[in-house]
Amino acid sequence: GQQVMQIPxxxxxxxxxxxTTYCNSSTTLSNIQWYKQRPGGHPxxxxxxxxxxxxxxxxxxxFQFGEAKKNSSLHIxxxxxxxxxxxxxxxxxxxxxxxxxxxxxxxVLA
Amino acid sequence: NAGVMQxxxxxxxxxxxxxxxxxSPMKGHSHVYxxxxxxxxxxxxxxxxxxxxxxxxxxxxxxxxxxxxxxxGPSILRIQQVVRGDSAAYFCASSPGGGASDTQYFGPGTRLxxx
Numbered sequence: 001g002q003q004v005m006q007i008p009x010x011x012x013x014x015x016x017x018x019x020t021t022y023c024n025s026s027t028t029l030s031n032i033q034w035y036k037q038r039p040g041g042h043p044x045x046x047x048x049x050x051x052x053x054x055x056x057x058x059x060x061x062x063f064q065f066g067e068a069k070k071n072s073s074l075h076i077x078x079x080x081x082x083x084x085x086x087x088x089x090x091x092x093x094x095x096x097x098x099x100x101x102x103x104x105x106x107x108v109l110a
Numbered sequence: 111n112a113g114v115m116q117x118x119x120x121x122x123x124x125x126x127x128x129x130x131x132x133x134s135p136m137k138g139h140s141h142v143y144x145x146x147x148x149x150x151x152x153x154x155x156x157x158x159x160x161x162x163x164x165x166x167x168x169x170x171x172x173x174x175x176x177x178x179x180x181x182x183g184p185s186i187l188r189i190q191q192v193v194r195g196d197s198a199a200y201f202c203a204s205s206p207g208g209g210a211s212d213t214q215y216f217g218p219g220t221r222l223x224x225x
Contacts, residue, residue, distance in 0.1 A: 031211065042201055042216045043153065050211065088152060096141070096208045097166065100152040 006089055006101030014109050019076045021104035023089035031092060032072045034063060037103070038085040046074075079108045112137065114204050114217035115184075122223045123192045131187040131220045135204030142185045143203045143214060144170075144177060153201060158208070159185060165208070192224045 005024045013019050023032065031050045035043035047056055049065035049072060056063045062075040076083055086103040093099050115134040123129050135142050140161055145153040155169040159179035170177065174192075179185040189196055199221045203214035 033213070035216075042219045045213055045215060048211070048213060090153075096143075096158055096205075096212070097155050097169075098143070098145075098153075098203075098214060099155070100145075102152045 004089065004091060004099060004101045006104055008104055009102065010105045010107075012107045012109060013079050015081060016078050019079050019083070019106055021074050021087050021089075021106075023072045023074075023101050025070045025091070028069045029072075029091045030069075032065060033090045033098070034072075034074050035088045035090060035100075036085050037088065041085070043088060076106075079106075081108050081110055084108050114139075114202055114215055116202050116217035116220050118220060119218060120221050120223070122225060124225050125193055126191050129189040129192050129196070129222055129224075131189075131200050131202075131222070132184040133187070133202030133204075133217055134184040135202075136215055139204035139206050139215075141205045141208045141212070142179050143205075144185075144187050145201045145203065145216075147199045147201060147219075149198075156187075160208070189222075192222075194224050197222055197224045 007022050033048045034046040036046055037043045047063045052069050053067045054065040060077045064073045074087055086105045088103045089101040090098045114136050117132050142159045144156040146156055147153045157170045157177045158166040162181050174190045176188045199219045201219045202217045205212040205214045
């Protein structure tokens with residue numbers, strides 16, 4: 001089956017620094033979603049990317065889907081303490097089954 | 111507009127007891143999914159249900175685990191004779207349809223602790 005690797009596993013940044021997490025697949029993905037999970041919380045949907053080379057922005061967050069639809073990235077500009085949490089990518093296997101990446105745990109040091 | 115609701119939020123059981131986890135999907139959503147998350151890990155798909163039908167239970171252990179989504183009422187994930195390894199967060203998600211582009215929205219989860 002498809003394998004999705006998410007890197008890095010952990011990231012500590014100083015408040016104000018930028019942060020990027022990457023999701024890499026061995027095969028072409030039909031779409032990719034990004035979720036954020038705060039400590040002790042539940043996954044919250046951020047965005048879905050479908051098109052090759054697609055770029056979407058949400059305030060300080062920039063999401064990108066690779067041209068070959070095998071990788072995706074989430075970039076946060078000027079991190080804030082509210083950005084703390086685990087960021088997961090997920091893709092659908094078949095029509096409905098979400099396969100989640102292992103997540104990147106972000107800590108922001110004030 | 112209420113989101114996905116799950117109860118209880120925290121559940122403590124002793125080994126050998128039964129655990130019942132409930133999930134009410136978002137209004138207008140007829141597709142329900144259950145996921146399990148072990149500490150420091152990602153979410154693992156367990157089962158996908160529509161009203162009165164189990165569509166895919168390939169991620170659910172064959173023994174002790176069962177799920178249902180009756181015509182009326184919430185979806186139930188039942189774990190019989192719980193063991194310590196069942197301790198995890200169990201998340202329910204719902205979507206309006208079962209297609210690849212249908213976003214799944216997650217409930218707050220039930221954190222099960224088995225003593």
